[in-house]
Amino acid sequence: MKSARVNGESNDLEFRIKLPDGSIKWMLSKSDIFFDGENIPSRMIGVNIDITDRKNLEHQKDVFIGIASHELRTPVTSLKLFSNIIINQARLEQKEQVLKSAQIIKSQTDRLMRLVDDLLDVSKIQAGKLELNYQLFDVPEFVDSIISETKHFTQSHKIVYKPGDLEKITGDKERIGQVIMNLISNAIKYSPRADCIIIKTKQKGEWAIIEVQDFGIGIPKEEQGKIFDRFFRTTDAKDKNISGFGLGLFISSEIVRRHGGELKVKSTQGKGSTFYFSIPLKQGHSDE
Ligand SMILES: Nc1ncnc2c1ncn2[C@@H]1O[C@H](COP(=O)(O)OP(=O)(O)O)[C@@H](O)[C@H]1O
Ligand SMILES: [Mg+2]
Structure with missing residues (x-):
């Protein structure tokens, strides 16, 4: 409600209610705020929809x-x-x-x-049951070992690693490895005509930044916000018959989020994509 007043946008809210007989119903409340001539919110019109089913x-x-x-x-x-x-x-x-x-x-x-x-x-x-097991580990050494694993499934691409000033981080090594592996396999899969992938690791203030860059098909602007959703695949990926289920980025972004960081993308269609994520150098405060 507060944000709708500030932004002047329609506001959707999902919430639960308990009926007198003890049963629970899920409701969706949709509302629009109307402003008067002086841009002061004057009226609110909305509906409550039962979305229990x-x-x-x-x-x-x-x-x-x-x-x-x-x-x-x-x-x-x-x-x-x-x-x-x-x-x-x-x-x-x-x-x-x-x-x-x-x-x-x-x-x-x-x-x-x-x-x-x-x-x-x-x-x-x-189910909120993804568990993280933290440990201190050396990033460049770990990235090197992941790159040597990728040699089993790609001969077409050369993976160039440019380690920066980042050394050790505290995180779930296996899960972070899963994220890096997902990004590398996407980079290979979605750049069938390119032959190079660049990985960089660096330190920015209190954060570790890990990025994977490819020179492939890229992602159109309007789809960039959706690629982290469950089962979402771009039209381009489907049209080009590139196989996949649309789960890797959803899982990866959740792993990074649970570490207190963020997974993002910069991409230009037809030119390539750079996926990068941040992890706090020291853990302990950010995990839920
Ligand atoms: N490096 C990339 N270049 C272009 N598109 C990508 C890249 N990585 C992911 N995508 C797009 O995001 C979608 C979701 O990625 P992901 O969750 O890994 O699923 P999958 O690879 O199984 O399709 C992909 O289907 C593809 O459309
Ligand atoms: Mg994938």
């Missing part, structure tokens, strides 16, 4: 995603294990056709595993 459905969807991803993990893990066994056996017996088929099963299983893990993370985030 929509809220319940959303909750059921979150529960379903949680259960389904949890249940899928066990069969996918055994698929992965057994496809590895078949690959080794086929190599030993020099059975080319079996080897090829098993390698396809393995790479598709890896893809499925990534989706299941992402869905599990999403359901943890929705």
Whole structure:
């Protein structure tokens, strides 16, 4: 209400009410403020909408995603294990056709595993159960180790690392690694015609800044605000048939936010994108 008065914009508010019989209803209140000739708010017109059904459905969807991803993990893990066994056996017996088929099963299983893990993370985030384990670690050393891991899945791009003055930070090393890996794999995936990706780490006051730059398809201005939403993918990414589920940036921005920092993007369509995030050098005060 206060912000609507200041900005003169329409105001949406979701809240819960308890009815006399004890049941809970979710309401959406939409209102518009009208100003008189001297720009003083004079009237407010609005509606209250019962959105309980929509809220319940959303909750059921979150529960379903949680259960389904949890249940899928066990069969996918055994698929992965057994496809590895078949690959080794086929190599030993020099059975080319079996080897090829098993390698396809393995790479598709890896893809499925990534989706299941992402869905599990999403359901943890929705339930407020994403836990962080803080430790002090050396950033340049860690970034180097991530870059050497990427060599397994890209021959097309050269990853150039420019370490600045940033040394150690305190954070969840594994989760921050997941963010960096997500940004690098996006940078590779969304720059099919380029051959270089630049990573920079630096210190700015009390903050560590980590950035990943590519020279790829870029993101149009009007879509830049949406790419951190769950399941959102740009029209360009879909038109160009680049595979993905639209979860990596949602998870990454949540990981960074939970550290007390922010994940942002600067991008020009057709020229490339720079994703960068901040993490406070010292933790302890910002985690909820
Ligand atoms: N480096 C990038 N260059 C261009 N577009 C990007 C880049 N990174 C992300 N995007 C856009 O943001 C969307 C969401 O990214 P993400 O959550 O990682 O999902 P996914 O990669 O699975 O599609 C992508 O589908 C793509 O449209
Ligand atoms: Mg991605």
